[in-house]
Amino acid sequence: MPTYKLVYFDGRGRAELPRMLFAEAGVKYEDFRVKENWASEKPKTPFGKLPVLTVDGGEPLAESGAIVRYLAREFDLDGGSSIHAAQADMIHTAVIDLSNDFPYFEEDKAKLAERVKTLEEKKANLVFEKIEERLKASGSQFLVARKLTYADIAVASFVDAFKDFDDSFIKKFPCLDALQQRIASRPNIKKWFDNRPKTMF
Amino acid sequence: MPNYKLVYFNSKGRAEVVRLMFAEAGIEFEDKRVQEEDWPQLKPTMPFGQLPVLYIDDKPPLPQSGAIERYVARELNFDGGSSLAFAYIDMVCNVLEDVGSKVPFMEEDEAKKAAGTKDALENHIYPAFDKIEKKFKEGGEEFLIAKRLTLADLAIFHFSDVARVIDANFITKYPTLDALCKRVAARPSIKKYLENRPKTPL
Numbered sequence: 001m002p003t004y005k006l007v008y009f010d011g012r013g014r015a016e017l018p019r020m021l022f023a024e025a026g027v028k029y030e031d032f033r034v035k036e037n038w039a040s041e042k043p044k045t046p047f048g049k050l051p052v053l054t055v056d057g058g059e060p061l062a063e064s065g066a067i068v069r070y071l072a073r074e075f076d077l078d079g080g081s082s083i084h085a086a087q088a089d090m091i092h093t094a095v096i097d098l099s100n101d102f103p104y105f106e107e108d109k110a111k112l113a114e115r116v117k118t119l120e121e122k123k124a125n126l127v128f129e130k131i132e133e134r135l136k137a138s139g140s141q142f143l144v145a146r147k148l149t150y151a152d153i154a155v156a157s158f159v160d161a162f163k164d165f166d167d168s169f170i171k172k173f174p175c176l177d178a179l180q181q182r183i184a185s186r187p188n189i190k191k192w193f194d195n196r197p198k199t200m201f
Numbered sequence: 202m203p204n205y206k207l208v209y210f211n212s213k214g215r216a217e218v219v220r221l222m223f224a225e226a227g228i229e230f231e232d233k234r235v236q237e238e239d240w241p242q243l244k245p246t247m248p249f250g251q252l253p254v255l256y257i258d259d260k261p262p263l264p265q266s267g268a269i270e271r272y273v274a275r276e277l278n279f280d281g282g283s284s285l286a287f288a289y290i291d292m293v294c295n296v297l298e299d300v301g302s303k304v305p306f307m308e309e310d311e312a313k314k315a316a317g318t319k320d321a322l323e324n325h326i327y328p329a330f331d332k333i334e335k336k337f338k339e340g341g342e343e344f345l346i347a348k349r350l351t352l353a354d355l356a357i358f359h360f361s362d363v364a365r366v367i368d369a370n371f372i373t374k375y376p377t378l379d380a381l382c383k384r385v386a387a388r389p390s391i392k393k394y395l396e397n398r399p400k401t402p403l
């Protein structure tokens with residue numbers, strides 16, 4: 001097993017899905033959180049951003065999407081075939097894109113509510129409707145390949161993050177709600193959720 | 202060989218890198234270009250109401266340009282040959298997508314558009330390309346990753362092509378990448394494709 005180091009800020013954000021993949025796969029890694037020394041860490045990163053993953057101390061890998069897809073493949077959480085990997089990819093991308101619009105650090109309560117509403121009405125509802133239809137039609141416990149993939153974990157991760165903004169959103173999508181509850185109660189995921197640092201974002 | 206149909210608008214945009222891969226690999230595919238006036242009727246039938254979408258034989262259509270690119274790269278051996286190599290390719294493509302998305306192409310207010318474009322170039326695009334150029338120059342290789350042509354090289358080529366719309370001499374600021382783009386464009390299958398493709402600005 002390679003040595004993994006995941007570097008991010010002290011928060012969930014774009015590192016949380018990679019952390020959930022490590023958790024689910026039961027793979028040890030260094031969960032490094034940059035607290036005060038970002039200015040000195042920043043130039044060491046490929047593009048001045050986090051998260052960054054290093055594997056066996058090699059060239060740092062940036063971009064959370066690339067990190068997630070790499071780990072999913074390594075941990076057999078990508079569905080196994082190219083076409084299943086592509087389906088998981090499309091679902092993960094669609095869901096995670098929504099989190100780009102999360103209004104973190106918006107202090108004006110009215111603006112915050114407005115931004116959440118816009119996100120839901122203009123983007124999130126459509127994406128989740130489509131994925132809900134797909135899941136319902138398949139009659140499967142999982143989104144892709146009839147087995148656990150990172151697409152399922154991505155939905156659970158999204159719901160976990162979005163409940164800071166609207167904890168009733170997922171109730172509009174009963175199959176996905178049931179799915180994310182199943183994911184959240186998987187022993188390794190539950191253990192991670194229970195024990196992870198409690199952070200603002 | 203599966204039957205491929207790629208559906209997009211009549212532009213390069215988010216479909217061009219896939220088209221370049223098919224061209225380089227010599228794979229025939231249906232290059233369906235949707236006219237603007239036909240889009241409203243087609244939109245609700247698409248998986249996420251967006252294009253591009255890739256049809257593979259009779260499988261459900263695959264949306265999301267990133268997912269399509271990664272799938273095709275893997276199928277046609279533009280993925281660098283290993284998971285880790287592909288991760289670095291993926292990273293480069295994500296960076297391009299990320300910085301490219303900062304350009305307000307759809308902004309109608311000309312002043313806002315100009316200001317937004319300048320901001321995108323100076324604060325996102327140039328810094329990212331400075332880093333890619335530096336690393337590529339230091340590495341002294343012919344291709345960006347894995348010592349062979351991959352999705353990353355084609356993505357850089359495509360970016361440099363459309364970036365001319367917002368900065369006419371964009372890639373010339375990055376000599377090593379410029380040379381790479383010229384090499385890509387000179388490859389026989391790509392050269393033929395570039396000569397024959399519909400001419401659109403973006």
